Amino acid sequence: MAATARPPVCKLMDYGKFKYESAMKAREARKNQAHTVIKEMKLRPKIDPHDYDTKKGHVVRFLKQGDKVKITIMFRGREQSRPELGFRLLQRLASDVEDLGFIESNPKQDGRNMIMVLGPHKKKTEAMAEAREAQAARKAERQGTTDAPSEDDTAEAPAEAVEAPAETPSEA
Numbered sequence: 001m002a003a004t005a006r007p008p009v010c011k012l013m014d015y016g017k018f019k020y021e022s023a024m025k026a027r028e029a030r031k032n033q034a035h036t037v038i039k040e041m042k043l044r045p046k047i048d049p050h051d052y053d054t055k056k057g058h059v060v061r062f063l064k065q066g067d068k069v070k071i072t073i074m075f076r077g078r079e080q081s082r083p084e085l086g087f088r089l090l091q092r093l094a095s096d097v098e099d100l101g102f103i104e105s106n107p108k109q110d111g112r113n114m115i116m117v118l119g120p121h122k123k124k125t126e127a128m129a130e131a132r133e134a135q136a137a138r139k140a141e142r143q144g145t146t147d148a149p150s151e152d153d154t155a156e157a158p159a160e161a162v163e164a165p166a167e168t169p170s171e172a
Contacts, residue, residue, distance in 0.1 A: 038068045041071050043055060043073050043093075044073070044074055044076075045079050047089070056096055063100040063101040063118065063120045066120050068119050068120070071093060071118065072113050072114070073089060073090060073114040074112065074113055087107050087114065090107045090114065090116045101120045102119055103117075104117040
């Protein structure tokens with residue numbers, strides 16, 4: 001229907017049906033919307049190098065999955081007088097994972113905590129998701145071919161089983 005038609009055109013319809021269809025369209029739009037998940041990683045300013053590597057590995061995994069990561073540095077006692085330690089730690093973590101994500105919100109002090117949010121690079125996460133889907137398809141294809149052996153394969157299998165023990169004693 002043209003909104004600017006002369007004379008004006010109108011459509012007679014059931015209002016209940018119209019409301020239902022518009023609600024269904026809205027529900028479908030919400031369902032197809034991308035859900036942003038924020039994972040959180042908590043650190044301390046005096047973190048051990050091995051613990052840092054473990055936490056960094058978790059952050060890398062979250063970014064590869066396409067999730068945002070909220071990094072929280074928790075200060076206790078005298079550590080609160082040295083916020084530059086937390087800032088340096090956050091900058092180091094951001095530089096370690098810069099190939100997978102970017103700083104969405106810069107480090108900022110929030111009471112006893114310092115918070116920074118990392119977001120994944122869109123193109124890289126999409127490419128990784130496509131690669132993951134392709135790998136799953138190849139795996140399913142391989143399982144489909146091995147699950148259904150042909151008659152020729154079943155006839156040859158016992159012959160191979162008989163030959164295998166004969167080779168083993170000769171090697172010894």
